[in-house]
Amino acid sequence: MTIQCTHVIFDVDGLLLDTERLYSESTQKVCDEFGKTYTWDLKSAVMGKGEKNVSKIITEVLGLPMTPEEYIRRTREIQKTLFPTAKLLPGAEKLVRHLHEHKIPIAVASGSDNWCFELKTTNHQEFFKLFHHTVLCSDDPEVEHSKPAPDGFIVAAKRFGDAPDPAKILVFEDAPNGVIAANAAGMHCIWVPAPEVTQADDVKSKAILILDSLELFKPEDFGLPSYSQ
Numbered sequence: 001m002t003i004q005c006t007h008v009i010f011d012v013d014g015l016l017l018d019t020e021r022l023y024s025e026s027t028q029k030v031c032d033e034f035g036k037t038y039t040w041d042l043k044s045a046v047m048g049k050g051e052k053n054v055s056k057i058i059t060e061v062l063g064l065p066m067t068p069e070e071y072i073r074r075t076r077e078i079q080k081t082l083f084p085t086a087k088l089l090p091g092a093e094k095l096v097r098h099l100h101e102h103k104i105p106i107a108v109a110s111g112s113d114n115w116c117f118e119l120k121t122t123n124h125q126e127f128f129k130l131f132h133h134t135v136l137c138s139d140d141p142e143v144e145h146s147k148p149a150p151d152g153f154i155v156a157a158k159r160f161g162d163a164p165d166p167a168k169i170l171v172f173e174d175a176p177n178g179v180i181a182a183n184a185a186g187m188h189c190i191w192v193p194a195p196e197v198t199q200a201d202d203v204k205s206k207a208i209l210i211l212d213s214l215e216l217f218k219p220e221d222f223g224l225p226s227y228s229q
């Protein structure tokens, strides 16, 4: 039986944009000063959580001799030149333009904040205008808890304005915390993890499909118009 989805919500970092690579680079640069390694185990646990939470976890787990605020200041200093180089990941543009052309309601729900999002989307302004709305969990007054809580997805669903049934919303995520969040919101989640992501076992069961790339997605399998339509 085909799952009939009517609305689609996209994560951003590591899903539409190749920014996870840039987070790793900026974090490792700060870690280098103290002989620490930003491992994929640690990264997999924090992805999607938002800068405030992530800064607390990383400084504590790695024992960096600085406050979370200082960690944010240092990483932002590096990110302000890295983020504007962000590129769309393979398959992202084709899928988003296709859904938009077929008038499928699409939205963004990211763990990011306005400052980071502006930088990352510097060269993708037109692309991000295709979405009906964008929820930036870290700055949104209606989003109380970051991923893995479902709040960001629930707010994104509400803002479509036509009260979609969560079971008809398809979410695309790369972060384990994002898959858990979408599942907790009662939505179907397609997980597109980076090959290095760990902590996968309990997350696998919460995803309806796991893909190596957005390029492999077949919209018709989820009741959406096929690329040939």
Ligand SMILES: O=c1[nH]cc([C@@H]2O[C@H](COP(=O)(O)O)[C@@H](O)[C@H]2O)c(=O)[nH]1
Pocket: 011, 012, 013, 014, 020, 023, 024, 027, 043, 046, 047, 048, 049, 050, 051, 052, 054, 055, 109, 110, 111, 112, 113, 116, 147, 175, 178
């Ligand atoms: O290596 C990292 N990955 C991801 C994040 C955080 O996770 C968010 C990604 O959220 P999402 O995947 O929901 O777009 C980023 O905005 C950032 O706050 C981070 O701090 N460090």
